[in-house]
Amino acid sequence: MAEAVLCKHCQSDLRQKIRIPLGGPLPSDKRMGPVGKVLVGIMIAIALYLAFGFHVRDTPEDKDRMQAQDAVERCRQEVDSYSGPAVGKSVIAEACRKLEDEFRKSFGLAP
Numbered sequence: 001m002a003e004a005v006l007c008k009h010c011q012s013d014l015r016q017k018i019r020i021p022l023g024g025p026l027p028s029d030k031r032m033g034p035v036g037k038v039l040v041g042i043m044i045a046i047a048l049y050l051a052f053g054f055h056v057r058d059t060p061e062d063k064d065r066m067q068a069q070d071a072v073e074r075c076r077q078e079v080d081s082y083s084g085p086a087v088g089k090s091v092i093a094e095a096c097r098k099l100e101d102e103f104r105k106s107f108g109l110a111p
Contacts, residue, residue: 068103075099 004014032040075096082089 065107068106072096072099072103 006012007014075092079089079093079096082092
């Protein structure tokens with residue numbers, strides 16, 4: 001109300017006059033400095049990088065690559081843990097080598 005002397009919310013005195021320079025920010029406006037802007041920009045860049053990474057990782061080709069990589073890894077573990085005859089171990093090792101070769105042909109990467 002125009003006749004109010006105290007603010008009904010915070011009880012501050014409304015009779016005090018505050019001079020605000022023309023064209024300047026209001027006292028309640030807080031401006032972000034250059035360091036704050038850089039930090040916000042970095043946070044936005046990180047968020048975009050992570051969002052793009054999750055999108056790329058969920059492609060069908062990437063899922064196939066991960067499955068093939070897991071198969072190669074399990075094959076290597078099988079060779080390492082095999083305790084039977086040497087002939088059996090060599091057969092498993094050869095199968096793993098062929099699996100790795102197929103992985104390289106399909107994805108162009110080492111598993």
